[in-house]
Amino acid sequence: MIEIGVIDDDQMLLQGMAAWIGGTGDIRLAATATSVDEYLGTTPVPKIVILDLNLGNYTDPARNVAQLVNSGLQVIVASVIPDRAYIAATTEAGAAAYVTKNNNLDTLADVIRAIYQGKTPTTPEHAFWLGRDDRPRRPKLSPREREILVAVGNGTPHKAIARQLGITMSTVQTHLERVRYKYASVGRPIDHAAHYSERVREDNLGRERLPEPSNGNPHPHQ
Amino acid sequence: MSAAVALPGAVREQTARSVVRAAAFLRTGQLAGWLWVPVVYGLARFSPVVLIGYLLAIAWTAVLFTAGLRRNWLTIRWVRADVAVAVASAVIVSRTFPVGEAASPRNWVLGPICGAGVTCAFFASRWITAWSVGAIAIAWMVGTWPDIRSAGAMSVLSGCATILVFSLVAALAARVLFRAATQADRSASAALEAQRREAMAEARDEERRQQFKVLHDNVLHTLESIARGELGIGSQQVRETCMRDADYLRGLITGGADSIPTDLGVALAGMGRDRSALGLRINQQFDALPKQFPPHVTAALTGAAREALNNVVKHAGTDEAWLSAYGDGAGGVIVTVVDRGRGFDLEAKSAGLGLMRSVRHRVLEVGGNVRIDSAPGEGTSIEMAWTP
Numbered sequence: 001m002i003e004i005g006v007i008d009d010d011q012m013l014l015q016g017m018a019a020w021i022g023g024t025g026d027i028r029l030a031a032t033a034t035s036v037d038e039y040l041g042t043t044p045v046p047k048i049v050i051l052d053l054n055l056g057n058y059t060d061p062a063r064n065v066a067q068l069v070n071s072g073l074q075v076i077v078a079s080v081i082p083d084r085a086y087i088a089a090t091t092e093a094g095a096a097a098y099v100t101k102n103n104n105l106d107t108l109a110d111v112i113r114a115i116y117q118g119k120t121p122t123t124p125e126h127a128f129w130l131g132r133d134d135r136p137r138r139p140k141l142s143p144r145e146r147e148i149l150v151a152v153g154n155g156t157p158h159k160a161i162a163r164q165l166g167i168t169m170s171t172v173q174t175h176l177e178r179v180r181y182k183y184a185s186v187g188r189p190i191d192h193a194a195h196y197s198e199r200v201r202e203d204n205l206g207r208e209r210l211p212e213p214s215n216g217n218p219h220p221h222q
Numbered sequence: 223m224s225a226a227v228a229l230p231g232a233v234r235e236q237t238a239r240s241v242v243r244a245a246a247f248l249r250t251g252q253l254a255g256w257l258w259v260p261v262v263y264g265l266a267r268f269s270p271v272v273l274i275g276y277l278l279a280i281a282w283t284a285v286l287f288t289a290g291l292r293r294n295w296l297t298i299r300w301v302r303a304d305v306a307v308a309v310a311s312a313v314i315v316s317r318t319f320p321v322g323e324a325a326s327p328r329n330w331v332l333g334p335i336c337g338a339g340v341t342c343a344f345f346a347s348r349w350i351t352a353w354s355v356g357a358i359a360i361a362w363m364v365g366t367w368p369d370i371r372s373a374g375a376m377s378v379l380s381g382c383a384t385i386l387v388f389s390l391v392a393a394l395a396a397r398v399l400f401r402a403a404t405q406a407d408r409s410a411s412a413a414l415e416a417q418r419r420e421a422m423a424e425a426r427d428e429e430r431r432q433q434f435k436v437l438h439d440n441v442l443h444t445l446e447s448i449a450r451g452e453l454g455i456g457s458q459q460v461r462e463t464c465m466r467d468a469d470y471l472r473g474l475i476t477g478g479a480d481s482i483p484t485d486l487g488v489a490l491a492g493m494g495r496d497r498s499a500l501g502l503r504i505n506q507q508f509d510a511l512p513k514q515f516p517p518h519v520t521a522a523l524t525g526a527a528r529e530a531l532n533n534v535v536k537h538a539g540t541d542e543a544w545l546s547a548y549g550d551g552a553g554g555v556i557v558t559v560v561d562r563g564r565g566f567d568l569e570a571k572s573a574g575l576g577l578m579r580s581v582r583h584r585v586l587e588v589g590g591n592v593r594i595d596s597a598p599g600e601g602t603s604i605e606m607a608w609t610p
Contacts, residue, residue, distance in 0.1 A: 084509065102468055104503070128507045128546060151603075155505060155544025155560035160600040 002116045005031035005046040007039045007064075008078075009056040013101075024109045036064045040071055047072070048115055050108075051095075053079035053086055062089035069094035074115050087129040088138065091183045098126035122176045128153030130179065139182040148175045233410065237403035239294040241396065245341045246287040252333030253280055259328060268328075275315040276330050282307050283334070296345040305354040308338035309361040316365025324366040325377035332381050335362060339389035344396045355389040440495065441467040469506055470495040484511040486547065486555065489524040494545050497531040503542045504531065510549040519588045519608055523547075523557050526584040526592075530559035530604045533577045538563025538602065554609035562601040568594070581606070 004027060006017050011034075018029040030046045033039035035057060039049065049068060053061050061077070068075045074096045077087070087098055096115050099108055107123070114121040122130075131149040141149065144165075151161045162169045256276065260268060286304055290296045296304075312335050316324040323329065335358050342354045359382050366378045444463050470491050487508045494504045527545060534543045540563035547557040581604060582592045590608035 082507070100505075102465065102505075124505065124544060125507060129509075132509045132548060153507070154546050154558040154603060154605075155562070156603050157562045157601050160565075160595065160597065160603065163597055163600065164595060 002027045002048065002112060003030040003046040004112060005029070005033070005039060005042070005049040007033050007036060007049060007055070008052040009034050010052070020105060023105055027109060027112055035059070036067050040068075045071070045073065048074045048076065048096075048112060050076045050078050050099075053077050053083065053090065061086045062093040065090045065093035065095045076111060076115065082125065082129055084129050084132050085135060087126070088133045088135060088183070091126070091130060091180070092139075092186050094184055097121050097123060098129070099123055100125050120177060120180050122152060122180060124153055124155045127176070130183070137186075139179075139186045141179060141182065145175050145179050145182075148172055149179055152176065231407050231411075233406040234400065234403040235294060237399050239291075241344050241399065242287070242290045242294055242296065245296075245337070245344055246283075246291065248340060249283050249287070249334060249337040252337045253283060253330070255333055256330035259330070263328065269318045271318040272315055272330070275311055279307070279311060279330075279334055296341065298346060298350070301342050301346045301350070301354075304338050305342055305358065308335040308358050311335065312358065312361035313365045316362070317368075321368050322372040322374050323369075325369040325374040325381055329366075331365070332362070332384065336385050336388045339385050340392040343389045343393035348393070351389065351393055355386065359385045441471060465503075466495055466498040469498060469504060484513055484515065485517070486511045486515050486520045486523065489520050490527060490545065490547055490557070493524050493528050494531070497528065497535070500532075500535050501541060502531060502535050505542070505544045507544070507546040508548065510551070511547060511555060512549050512553050514553075515555070516588075516610075519590070522584045522588040523555070523590070523606055523608060526581045526606055527557055527559055529580045529584070530577070533581075534559070534561045534563065534602070537566070537577075540564075540601075550607075550609065552609065554607065557606045558603060559606075560601065560603040565596045565598050565600045565602050567598055568596055577602075577604075 004021070006014060006029060008014055008017075014032045014034075017032065021027050021029045030044075031039065031042045033042065035055060036051075036059065039045070051061075051064060051068065055061075055064065065075050065077065075090075075094070076097045076099060077090045077095045078099050078101050079087075080101050082100060091098065097111050097120070099111055103123075103125075111121050111123060127149050131146065131153045147165070148161060151164070152158070158169050158172045162172050165172075253276075260273075265273070282304075286296070286300060289300060311331050315331050316329055319326075319329055339351075339355045339358050343351045346354065362381055362385060363378065366374075366381065369375065369378050444460075444467050448460065490508065491506060494506050498504055531543055531545065534540065538561045540561050542562065544558070544560040546560075547555060549555050578592075578594055581594075585592045585606045585608070588608065590606055593605040593607075594602070595605075596602040
C-alpha cells in the first residue's frame with residue numbers, strides 16, 4: 001500500500017479525495033492539510049504528497065515545493081489552471097511531477113506509482129508547459145530534448161516518438177529525464193527566503209497575485 | 223463617427239500634388255510671358271544663344287514637371303538640376319545681351335530663375351534652399367553685371383531682390399502648407415486609430431457576450447440544475463457534464479497570468495466541448511494564441527480539429543484525445559490533435575485517407591500545413607500549422 005498526502009485549500013476536494021484515491025486499491029490517502037506547515041506537522045508524514053499549485057494563502061508555489069522537498073518528500077504539483085511560469089519554477093524547486101486536477105484517477109495513480117518506484121514521470125501537461133517555458137533564465141535544452149518535450153506535450157505516446165525519431169523508447173525516457181535533471185540542477189536552489197527573492201528577480205515573474213513574502217512570513221490578505 | 227476618415231497621409235499627399243501643379247503653372251507663366259517680346263522687337267534682334275536657350279528652358283521645364291507631376295513630388299536630384307539650369311542660363315544668356323539690355327524685360331531669364339528659386343523653396347530643405355537661392359541670385363548678378371554702370375543698374379538690383387523675396391515667400395508658404403497638411407493627417411490618423419480601437423472594443427464586447435452566452439447555456443445551466451436539486455450529483459451523467467464544462471472553462475483560461483481568451487481559443491474550447499458530448503475525453507492545452515487572428519483561419523483550423531477529433535471517435539477506438547494549440551510568437555499557430563488509439567498504416571492508404579482529405583483540405587485552403595503521423599497501435603497525431 002502506497003501512502004500519500006494532499007495539501008489543498010479546497011475542503012470539498014480534500015473530503016472527496018480519500019474515497020476517490022481509495023478506488024485504486026493500492027494507494028491510500030493518509031493525511032490532508034490546507035498548508036505546507038500544517039502538513040509537515042502531521043505524524044507520520046506520508047512521503048508522497050500532492051500539492052495544490054495555488055494554495056490561496058499567498059504562499060509562493062516554488063517555495064512550498066522547496067520546503068517539502070527539503071523535508072525529504074516527493075511532491076506532485078497539481079493545479080486547476082496551468083500557469084506556465086509557476087509550473088517551470090516548481091519543477092526547478094524539485095517537484096517530482098505536475099498534473100492537472102482534471103486528470104482521471106488512472107493517470108494520477110500511474111504517476112504516484114512511478115514516483116513510488118523512484119522514477120520522475122513527465123506527464124503530457126508537464127511536458128507541454130515546460131516546452132512553453134519562455135523565462136529568460138530557463139535551462140538550456142538541446143534541440144532533440146525540446147523536440148521530445150514538445151511531442152510528449154502534445155500527448156504523443158513515447159512509442160510513436162521513438163519511431164518518428166528512429167530511437168528506442170528508453171532513449172526517449174532518457175531525454176525526458178535529462179530535461180528534468182536540467183531543471184532540477186539548474187544551479188538555483190531555493191533553500192531559504194533569500195534564495196527565493198533572487199529567483200524571482202532572475203525569472204522576472206510578474207507576481208501581482210502573490211506578493212513576495214519577507215522572512216518566510218506570508219503576507220496576510222490585504 | 224459619421225464622416226469617412228481619409229487615409230493617413232492623404233492630406234499631405236494632396237498638398238504636395240497642388241504645390242507641384244502651382245510650381246508648374248508659375249514656371250509656364252514665367253516662360254510664356256516672354257513670348258510677346260520677339261513679336262514686338264523682331265526675332266532678328268536676338269542672338270541665337272538667347273533663342274535656343276529659351277527653347278531649351280521650355281524643354282527642360284516640360285521634362286522637370288512631367289517627372290514632378292508623375293510622382294507628385296520633386297526629388298532633391300531634380301531640384302538640384304533645376305537650380306543648375308537656372309544658374310547656367312542666368313549667366314550664359316544674360317551675358318549675350320548688349321550692355322543695358324541684360325537687366326531689361328528683353329531678357330527672359332529673370333522669371334524662370336525666380337521660378338527655380340521658388341521650386342527649390344517648395345521641395346528642398348531650408349539649407350539647400352538658402353544655398354541654391356543665393357547661387358541663383360549671384361548668377362543673376364554675374365550675368366547682368368555689365369549693366370551696373372548703365373541706366374539699368376536699378377534693374378540688376380531689383381531683379382536680385384525679386385529672386386530673394388519670391389523664394390523667401392515661397393519657403394514660408396510651403397512650410398505653412400505642409401505643416402497644416404501634416405497636422406490634418408495626424409488628426410485624421412488619430413481619428414482612424416480611435417475608430418479602430420472602438421471597433422476592437424466592440425468586437426471584444428461581442429466576444430465576451432458570446433462567451434457569457436455559452437457559459438450561461440452550458441456551465442451555468444449545469445450548476446443551476448444541480449443547485450435546484452434536479453440532478454443528483456452522484457450520477458454518471460452529471461459527472462460527465464461537469465467534467466465537460468470544466469474542460470471548456472479551462473480552455474478559456476489557460477496560459478500565463480497575462481493571457482486573455484482569444485477568438486481561436488474560444489472557438490477550439492467550444493468545439494472541444496461539443497466533441498466531449500460524444501464521449502471523448504479531451505485534454506485541452508492552449509497557450510499564447512495570437513490575439514488578432516483572421517476569422518476565416520480560426521474557422522478553418524477549428525473545423526479541421528473537429529474533423530480530426532471526429533475521426534478519433536469513429537476510428538481510434540479510444541476515449542481520450544489531446545487538443546493542443548499554441549502561438550509561434552510571430553502571429554502563427556500550431557494546433558495538434560493526438561490520440562493513443564489504434565492508429566493506421568500510413569502506407570496502406572485506407573482508413574486514414576478520408577481523414578487526411580477532410581483535415582488537410584481545410585488547412586491547405588487557408589495556406590496552412592498539415593503533418594499526419596500514425597502507425598498501427600501507436601495512435602495518430604495530426605499537426606496543423608498556419609503562419610501569416
